Amino acid sequence: MSVKPIDQARNALAFLEDRPHEHAFDRLIWGLRERRDAAAREVPEWEELRDLASRIKEHTLSNLAHYLELFEARARRNGVHVHWARDAPEHNQIVHDILTEHGVAQLVKSKSMLTEECDTRPFLERRGIQVIETDLGERIQQLDDQPPSHIVMPAAQKTPQDVADLFHRVYGSDRDRADPVYLAHVMREHTRPLILEAAAGMTGANFAVAQTGAVVTVTNEGNADLSGNVPRLRICSVGIEKMVPGVEHLAVFIRLLTRSATGERITQYTSHFAAPRVRGEMHIVLVDNGRSQRLGDERFWYSLKCIRCGACINTCPVYRRSGGLSYGSTYMGPIGIIMMPTFDIRRYGELPFSSTINGSCSNVCPVQINIHEQIYQWREVMAARGEMSETKKVAMKVADEVLSHPRTYRVATEVGEAALKVLPHFAIYNRLNAWGRHRDVPRPAAETFHQWYARNRMGAR
Amino acid sequence: MVPCYIDMFYPQVGVATLELLEKLGVEVDYPFDQTCCGQPMANSGAFKQAKATEELFVRNFAGYEHIVAPSGSCVHHIRNKFTAAEDTPERRHVSSHVWDLPEFLCDVLKVREFPWAEFANAVALHVSCSAIRGLYEQSMSERPNDPWFSKPRSLLEKVRGVSIVDYDRHDECCGFGGTFAVTEEAVSAAIGNDKLERIGATGARYIVSPDMSCLMHLQGCAHRNREDLHFLHLAQVLNGGAA
Amino acid sequence: MSKTARDDILAAVRERQPASRELPQVPDFHRAGDDLVHRFSAALALLDGKSVSQPPADLQQWLTESFPDATRICSTVPEVRGTVTTGEFTDWAAPADLDVTVVRTPLGVAETGSILVTEKELDVNTIAVLPQHLVVLLDPADLVENIHDAYGHPSFQEAAYAVLLSGPSGSADIGGRTVHPAQGVSTLTVILSPRT
Numbered sequence: 001m002s003v004k005p006i007d008q009a010r011n012a013l014a015f016l017e018d019r020p021h022e023h024a025f026d027r028l029i030w031g032l033r034e035r036r037d038a039a040a041r042e043v044p045e046w047e048e049l050r051d052l053a054s055r056i057k058e059h060t061l062s063n064l065a066h067y068l069e070l071f072e073a074r075a076r077r078n079g080v081h082v083h084w085a086r087d088a089p090e091h092n093q094i095v096h097d098i099l100t101e102h103g104v105a106q107l108v109k110s111k112s113m114l115t116e117e118c119d120t121r122p123f124l125e126r127r128g129i130q131v132i133e134t135d136l137g138e139r140i141q142q143l144d145d146q147p148p149s150h151i152v153m154p155a156a157q158k159t160p161q162d163v164a165d166l167f168h169r170v171y172g173s174d175r176d177r178a179d180p181v182y183l184a185h186v187m188r189e190h191t192r193p194l195i196l197e198a199a200a201g202m203t204g205a206n207f208a209v210a211q212t213g214a215v216v217t218v219t220n221e222g223n224a225d226l227s228g229n230v231p232r233l234r235i236c237s238v239g240i241e242k243m244v245p246g247v248e249h250l251a252v253f254i255r256l257l258t259r260s261a262t263g264e265r266i267t268q269y270t271s272h273f274a275a276p277r278v279r280g281e282m283h284i285v286l287v288d289n290g291r292s293q294r295l296g297d298e299r300f301w302y303s304l305k306c307i308r309c310g311a312c313i314n315t316c317p318v319y320r321r322s323g324g325l326s327y328g329s330t331y332m333g334p335i336g337i338i339m340m341p342t343f344d345i346r347r348y349g350e351l352p353f354s355s356t357i358n359g360s361c362s363n364v365c366p367v368q369i370n371i372h373e374q375i376y377q378w379r380e381v382m383a384a385r386g387e388m389s390e391t392k393k394v395a396m397k398v399a400d401e402v403l404s405h406p407r408t409y410r411v412a413t414e415v416g417e418a419a420l421k422v423l424p425h426f427a428i429y430n431r432l433n434a435w436g437r438h439r440d441v442p443r444p445a446a447e448t449f450h451q452w453y454a455r456n457r458m459g460a461r
Numbered sequence: 462m463v464p465c466y467i468d469m470f471y472p473q474v475g476v477a478t479l480e481l482l483e484k485l486g487v488e489v490d491y492p493f494d495q496t497c498c499g500q501p502m503a504n505s506g507a508f509k510q511a512k513a514t515e516e517l518f519v520r521n522f523a524g525y526e527h528i529v530a531p532s533g534s535c536v537h538h539i540r541n542k543f544t545a546a547e548d549t550p551e552r553r554h555v556s557s558h559v560w561d562l563p564e565f566l567c568d569v570l571k572v573r574e575f576p577w578a579e580f581a582n583a584v585a586l587h588v589s590c591s592a593i594r595g596l597y598e599q600s601m602s603e604r605p606n607d608p609w610f611s612k613p614r615s616l617l618e619k620v621r622g623v624s625i626v627d628y629d630r631h632d633e634c635c636g637f638g639g640t641f642a643v644t645e646e647a648v649s650a651a652i653g654n655d656k657l658e659r660i661g662a663t664g665a666r667y668i669v670s671p672d673m674s675c676l677m678h679l680q681g682c683a684h685r686n687r688e689d690l691h692f693l694h695l696a697q698v699l700n701g702g703a704a
Numbered sequence: 705m706s707k708t709a710r711d712d713i714l715a716a717v718r719e720r721q722p723a724s725r726e727l728p729q730v731p732d733f734h735r736a737g738d739d740l741v742h743r744f745s746a747a748l749a750l751l752d753g754k755s756v757s758q759p760p761a762d763l764q765q766w767l768t769e770s771f772p773d774a775t776r777i778c779s780t781v782p783e784v785r786g787t788v789t790t791g792e793f794t795d796w797a798a799p800a801d802l803d804v805t806v807v808r809t810p811l812g813v814a815e816t817g818s819i820l821v822t823e824k825e826l827d828v829n830t831i832a833v834l835p836q837h838l839v840v841l842l843d844p845a846d847l848v849e850n851i852h853d854a855y856g857h858p859s860f861q862e863a864a865y866a867v868l869l870s871g872p873s874g875s876a877d878i879g880g881r882t883v884h885p886a887q888g889v890s891t892l893t894v895i896l897s898p899r900t
Contacts, residue, residue: 009645016647026655028880030630041605045733052728059727065718072710078864084710136886137877153877160879180878184886192887196797212861222833222873222888229829229865230797240713247855248730255815255851266816266851268751268871269833269888275864277796277829288713296720315603317634318641321651354645356638356652357504359594363603372594376542379506388506396507403465403502404513406494413469434643438650439681442470449468449475453491457479 003346005387006329008354012322015157024159026320029150033314035263036364043259053256054368056249057305060210061295067210067243068286074213078275081283088118091287095120095202095235098283099129102233104199110217110224111135112204113151113308114237114287117330117343132194134223136187143170149324151331152261152310157323201227205238206307207253208284211246214274215284218257222269232280236273240291241304253307256366260309294342299377303338305367312361312371318354327351334361338374341381349387352378413448462522462530462559464673465497471673477700478531478562484577484700485570492521499545500538504639508545515546523551527569528559531696533592533672534639536561541595562696563598563612563671574619578701581622583665587656587679588613589672590634598671602632613671613695620698626663630656637678653682661688671695732852740814740847741896748817748894751871752884755817759897763841767804770893771837774803778831781808781841783900790827799828802835811857812842812894815850818870819894822863829865833873838889840869841897 016022040046060067072082085091099107107124109131115121121131121142133139137154141147144166148154155163160178168175173186203224205215215236217224228234244250258264276282295301313319313333324332329340329348337355340348352375361371382388388396402408435441447455463475482489498518502511518539522528530536539559546552566572588611592598599611617623636642636652643649657679660668668690670676676692683690737743745755760766763783767774778799779786784806793799807826809819819840821832832838848854859866873888884890 009648012645012648016651022651031880037602037605044606044735046606047604052730055725055728056730058722058725062722062725064721065714068714068717084713086709086712090709134887135877136875140877153880155877156880158878163878180881181883183878184875184883188885188887192800195887196800214860214866220874220876220882221886223886225833225867226830226887229833232796240717245727247860248852249727251852251855252730262876264751265747266751266818266868266870268869268874268892270818270868270870272860272863272866274866277865278823286713288716292713292716292720295717295722298722301722317636317652318645318648321648321655352506353641356590356634356636356641356649358590358634358638360590360601360603360634363594363601376504379504380508381506383506383508392505396502396505396510399502400507400510400513403497403499404517406496406517409496413465434646435681437646438685439646439653439678440684442466442677442681444469445472447472449463449472450493452472452476453479453493457491 011326039259511545537591537595743814
């Protein structure tokens with residue numbers, strides 16, 4: 001069985017071709033980064049909070065079994081049904097079984113990256129359950145049959161006009177009103193009745209508090225509160241890495257999360273669900289899906305600290321010029337690059353090369369994940385596994401031989417154009433003429449520094 | 462140390478660095494057998510293929526008190542990521558005694574003036590990501606509560622006549638990224654063009670950087686767009702006579 | 705099946721989790737500065753929440769004047785008479801036709817302009833999310849400085865449902881501009897009104 005690796009660079013081409021879209025996207029996403037900077041600036045203890053958050057996560061993850069058991073025991077005591085799922089199929093089956101037992105045909109859902117990861121929606125839909133996303137951006141993507149292009153703003157790639165066109169197509173609304181207020185209203189009109197009628201609600205969780213058994217959701221719209229309160233049956237899917245020890249630790253993350261994501265101090269709804277609502281039933285599914293495996297990886301377990309704020313994505317110059325869909329993966333941008341290979345090393349084997357490794361991501365990360373260092377380390381892993389194109393393999397071999405032998409190197413660099421075939425930064429790929437497609441190729445100087453030095457300094461000694 | 466791409470494409474930057482250090486009274490040697498630091502291979506994940514080149518580098522430079530290079534990304538590689546080579550005392554010496562030119566001028570030589578240098582132009586300064594987030598030569602916009610400082614800028618400010626312009630997103634990556642510039646050339650060029658547009662908006666026609674590799678990329682973008690911009694390494698301006 | 709999954713996951717985690725790292729103490733990060741009411745109102749305004757810092761003499765009248773078209777009002781506070789009581793909601797979707805809900809919060813957070821409500825104040829949780837307008841009474845004495853303080857409130861240990869509300873339901877998912885409402889309330893007004 002051969003899985004074709006995602007070619008992010010090629011996927012980016014289509015995105016780049018539409019310059020007005022690309023510019024609008026870059027401006028929108030960079031705006032988030034700027035607002036994040038402003039939010040951090042007004043908190044003098046910002047760097048201390050990042051350090052605390054990182055240490056709390058590292059403590060929790062290094063004692064994860066303990067906290068999972070604590071959480072489970074407390075949640076059960078609160079009257080919650082706790083399930084465990086080793087992987088995505090198991091998770092989806094558990095959810096489906098719960099819904100079937102209750103005869104549920106319609107499920108309202110609030111945004112959850114975990115259910116994206118598990119492909120839960122298509123799984124349920126194939127089995128005749130109607131799934132309605134209630135987050136505006138997520139619903140837009142659902143209607144357009146696209147995955148999210150950003151973990152916080154799923155429809156970020158669409159301009160208001162794109163959404164107006166989509167709603168016109170789906171709902172028959174006015175195509176000429178590309179006004180977010182109107183469009184949000186159209187969505188409310190069509191989705192709210194579905195929320196009110198739904199027999200079950202499903203949410204993810206931003207955090208799970210071991211000490212209290214509460215799952216915590218952070219939303220602008222309040223849709224987790226609706227999905228979690230309106231129907232009597234409520235299912236919450238939680239990645240096992242979401243644990244925090246107690247509410248005093250949760251405080252640190254709540255202060256960091258929204259500021260890092262959008263530059264707001266907090267979201268409109270920060271909701272804590274510890275027990276089922278009156279006359280209701282609450283299920284929590286704790287999902288592993290590769291997390292315990294990653295936890296054992298000395299280099300890459302740190303990505304489990306991620307709180308899904310998207311700050312690394314917003315600051316990434318590559319993401320902003322190539323769009324979220326180009327990564328062909330649930331998680332995109334820098335955090336996607338370091339997480340996705342743990343799900344499928346072959347399919348996502350080339351993602352680590354879709355980065356300039358500029359280091360901005362690690363420095364905006366509220367939990368101090370060394371993202372850019374991990375991208376660099378993943379490249380080593382991929383190269384060692386032979387996950388490199390043949391051209392590149394040959395190029396690396398030539399570079400190795402030439403650059404480690406001064407005399408060969410000098411011959412190569414001092415016969416003019418031959419240099420272009422040898423020097424690695426750009427020239428080794430030059431036969432693909434990639435450098436020159438959008439840029440002029442630098443011309444080798446008539447005399448290298450080496451020759452100049454020999455002529456001007458060696459004699460003097 | 463003269464990085465491979467400077468040796469071949471920008472020998473004048475190597476010359477300016479050498480002359481500048483000589484003017485400042487430093488006894489400079491140029492190890493004749495040097496090639497490259499191995500970064501291009503390691504940056505591509507090819508650690509195995511970087512080993513011999515890194516070890517050659519260690520052999521060439523282990524005997525010196527200080528190793529100075531006019532290139533932040535090479536220095537960042539040698540100081541912080543020199544792991545393909547065998548871990549020996551020589552390797553550790555090399556990693557802990559390598560300096561990017563601005564660091565060497567600010568922290569080791571503590572240069573206060575460049576009386577020979579004059580550059581009466583509006584200049585946009587581009588400091589590379591390696592220099593900012595790898596070598597901490599300048600505070601970064603990601604940490605807005607840190608006090609502002611910039612070693613390259615403090616040096617450029619000492620040049621008579623120079624006026625440094627500020628531009629939007631000044632420490633965003635230029636899109637070069639080593640082999641990224643080729644493996645993802647379209648995105649790379651798009652990032653570069655955006656930066657040039659922001660710099661162009663200031664009216665400055667000179668772009669100065671302590672890292673020639675960023676400039677090689679930006680220059681390639683600018684020339685393709687037929688933009689009338691001039692690219693200079695910081696060493697050229699500090700050495701005088703760049704205009 | 706799920707029993708086995710549980711054991712497998714816990715065993716895998718136990719086997720692979722890194723050597724234990726220390727849990728840090730979280731400071732309270734208090735800082736000197738202007739008064740909490742002012743900070744609270746300014747923060748609430750950032751997410752388009754309104755605050756009334758001088759409590760109206762007659763809340764009932766204030767309500768009528770502020771929401772002249774409201775016919776269905778649900779109040780869980782003695783200061784205001786509603787037209788509907790929570791006891792009437794057997795179906796928790798029913799508060800969808802409410803115009804206004806009035807509740808009292810046990811906690812306000814100056815840093816973020818947040819107020820807390822739980823099932824204790826709401827009785828029917830959806831009365832905080834489904835109506836058009838939400839009016840919240842906050843005793844200035846119940847204000848704390850920041851989120852660290854807020855989590856010291858016993859509700860976070862005891863409540864089945866506890867939500868920190870910091871503005872009306874909004875979304876910036878289209879074009880990055882926040883608009884109201886999304887799926888929840890259109891307006892949130894906090895009245896700084898001492899308990900009687």
